[in-house]
Amino acid sequence: MDRPSDTPRGQQDSRPRVPRATVVRLPQYLRFLRDAEAAENHYLSGARIAAALKIEPAQVRKDLAVTGIASRPGVGFCASELIYAIELYLGWNNTTDAFLVGAGHLGAALAGYAGFQRYGLNIVAVFDLDDHKVGRKLCGKPVHPFDQIAAKAQEMHVHMGIITVPSGAAQDVADVLVLAGIRAIWNFTPVELDVPPNIVVEKTDLAASLAVLSRRLADALRPSR
Amino acid sequence: MDRPSDTPRGQQDSRPRVPRATVVRLPQYLRFLRDAEAAENHYLSGARIAAALKIEPAQVRKDLAVTGIASRPGVGFCASELIYAIELYLGWNNTTDAFLVGAGHLGAALAGYAGFQRYGLNIVAVFDLDDHKVGRKLCGKPVHPFDQIAAKAQEMHVHMGIITVPSGAAQDVADVLVLAGIRAIWNFTPVELDVPPNIVVEKTDLAASLAVLSRRLADALRPSR
Numbered sequence: 001m002d003r004p005s006d007t008p009r010g011q012q013d014s015r016p017r018v019p020r021a022t023v024v025r026l027p028q029y030l031r032f033l034r035d036a037e038a039a040e041n042h043y044l045s046g047a048r049i050a051a052a053l054k055i056e057p058a059q060v061r062k063d064l065a066v067t068g069i070a071s072r073p074g075v076g077f078c079a080s081e082l083i084y085a086i087e088l089y090l091g092w093n094n095t096t097d098a099f100l101v102g103a104g105h106l107g108a109a110l111a112g113y114a115g116f117q118r119y120g121l122n123i124v125a126v127f128d129l130d131d132h133k134v135g136r137k138l139c140g141k142p143v144h145p146f147d148q149i150a151a152k153a154q155e156m157h158v159h160m161g162i163i164t165v166p167s168g169a170a171q172d173v174a175d176v177l178v179l180a181g182i183r184a185i186w187n188f189t190p191v192e193l194d195v196p197p198n199i200v201v202e203k204t205d206l207a208a209s210l211a212v213l214s215r216r217l218a219d220a221l222r223p224s225r
Numbered sequence: 226m227d228r229p230s231d232t233p234r235g236q237q238d239s240r241p242r243v244p245r246a247t248v249v250r251l252p253q254y255l256r257f258l259r260d261a262e263a264a265e266n267h268y269l270s271g272a273r274i275a276a277a278l279k280i281e282p283a284q285v286r287k288d289l290a291v292t293g294i295a296s297r298p299g300v301g302f303c304a305s306e307l308i309y310a311i312e313l314y315l316g317w318n319n320t321t322d323a324f325l326v327g328a329g330h331l332g333a334a335l336a337g338y339a340g341f342q343r344y345g346l347n348i349v350a351v352f353d354l355d356d357h358k359v360g361r362k363l364c365g366k367p368v369h370p371f372d373q374i375a376a377k378a379q380e381m382h383v384h385m386g387i388i389t390v391p392s393g394a395a396q397d398v399a400d401v402l403v404l405a406g407i408r409a410i411w412n413f414t415p416v417e418l419d420v421p422p423n424i425v426v427e428k429t430d431l432a433a434s435l436a437v438l439s440r441r442l443a444d445a446l447r448p449s450r
Contacts (some may be wrong), residue, residue: 023440027432031415054417090436091443105364109334110431119435139330160442184442186434190256192279200445202438206335206429207252209411210344211315213427215248217385217409218316220425 022063023090027119028053029064030086034118037079045076092120097156099149099182101173102164103128103138106188110162112139123162125152129169146173150180162186247288248315252344253278254289255311259343262304270301317345322381324374324407326398327389328353328363331413335387337364348387350377354394371398375405387411 032052036044046064050057064077067085071077087093100107100123110116111123126143128134134145144152152158161177163170163185170189177185184200187193193201257277261269271289275282289302292310296302312318325332325348335341336348351368353359359370369377377383386402388395388410395414402410409425412418418426 018440020437023437024430024433027415027430027436028417031432089440091439096439096442105330105334105337109330112330113431115432116435119432120439121435159446160438183445184438186438190252192253198445200438200441202434202441204429204431204434205249205252206338207256207340207344208249209427209429210341210346211252212245212248213385213409213411213425214316214321214345215243215314216425216427217321220408220423221384 018066022066025053025055025063026086026090028055029060030083030090030092033079033083033086037083042079043076044079046071049077087120090120095120095122096160097122097124097158098160098162098186099123099125099127099153099158099177100141100162100164101127101146101149101177102166102169103130103133103136103143104164104166107162107164108138110164110188111141121160124156124158127152129165146176149176153180153182158182160184160186162188164188167191243291247291250278250280250288251311251315253280254285255308255317258304258308258311262308267304268301269304271296274302312345315345320345320347321385322347322349322383323385323387323411324348324350324352324378324383324402325366325387325389326352326371326374326402327391327394327413328355328358328361328368329389329391332387332389333363335389335413336366346385349381349383352377354390371401374401378405378407383407385409385411387413389413392416 029049032049033044046060047057050060064082067082067089069077069082069085084093098121100111103126107126111126116123123141126138126141127146127149128143129146131145133143136143159182161182161184163173165173167189170187170191171193174185174193174195178195178199183198185193185195187201187203190205190207195201254274257274258269271285272282275285289307292307292314294302294307294310309318323346325336328351332351336351341348348366351363351366352371352374353368354371356370358368361368384407386407388398390398392414395412395416396418399410399418399420403420403424408423410418410420412426412428415430415432420426
């Protein structure tokens with residue numbers, strides 16, 4: 001969750017490197033702009049966006065510069081233009097189909113999370129190693145046997161895999177996903193996956209967030225205050 | 226998810242500031258050390274820990290220094306000593322009781338996640354605004370009406386609240402949690418919560434992780450490679 005944003009290793013790229021922190025903030029801008037559009041606010045100054053999102057105005061300018069859209073003097077940013085540019089930048093203008101492996105509670109939460117559609121993510125199929133779960137539906141998505149994943153990936157042209165299996169199975173699942181042609185893995189297990197350098201991995205480790213929160217709560221509750 | 230680690234504002238602290246990235250890595254060390262202990266490996270060199278976790282040895286030394294435990298020449302770190310020190314540092318030696326607000330899929334995933342117990346987190350009660358969910362159990366935890374939260378917080382001496390409600394309700398829930406005496410909030414909604422400065426907030430925004438993954442996948446799939 002905390003690695004810097006890299007362009008994939010070995011890839012030449014003439015564009016300036018965009019900090020991970022900027023990419024992380026883009027969904028915030030997107031949500032704000034969509035709400036503004038819905039409320040018929042079609043033009044917004046950088047200062048207004050900054051105030052609403054509690055981000056420094058200079059940072060807002062820097063962040064939004066990656067989209068190539070500039071604020072117009074006296075008018076501000078055109079919301080629809082900026083929405084389109086952010087979606088394009090994140091690849092969210094086209095839907096990305098994804099497989100989810102692991103039909104447990106977290107898998108169900110993600111499979112049932114309607115919000116992903118707003119971010120261009122569509123979980124098209126769920127896989128599980130447990131025969132008892134196969135054939136059932138998880139939040140409306142069919143659960144397939146795990147050994148069908150390579151065939152389904154080819155058939156459905158899927159490039160992204162989401163791993164929500166127990167830690168002990170995570171590396172094996174990643175290996176199979178890579179063999180099946182998956183290029184991007186969203187890893188919800190705490191395991192540091194070993195994958196070829198051309199595979200993109202993003203880890204969401206709940207324990208890491210909890211560690212930060214626990215430590216800060218311990219500080220806040222210290223009697224010495 | 227990406228803010229720097231702060232000691233709470235207004236608090237004087239003579240200890241050196243520990244980087245958020247270090248705190249985020251501590252659960253990784255803890256998992257590795259617990260597994261090592263279970264496998265009867267009671268002493269481990271910094272180099273071995275570094276290799277296993279794919280972290281630079283110099284970084285491992287820096288990270289583990291926050292616990293106050295040093296590696297012994299020719300012997301390495303004592304696993305049990307280091308486990309205890311990390312748990313103590315994170316406040317995971319004592320169980321933290323938490324309330325969870327929002328009995329949807331994500332709430333169920335978190336309420337049912339047995340792994341939290343290893344991190345000293347115990348979700349003692351679930352609350353929901355929806356009367357239909359009240360009185361039922363969510364992964365074995367009773368679901369209470371939301372308006373009982375202040376009474377229950379006092380009764381059960383709970384300091385942490387986890388918010389998994391829809392975005393539109395997040396700020397209202399946070400306000401009630403603060404009034405109820407909650408000191409730390411784990412926010413799973415994308416909303417930037419407005420809370421008093423003495424309240425600790427950690428946000429886990431799935432859209433932020435997805436943005437990074439989507440962008441890197443788009444780069445990886447570009448035909449120009």
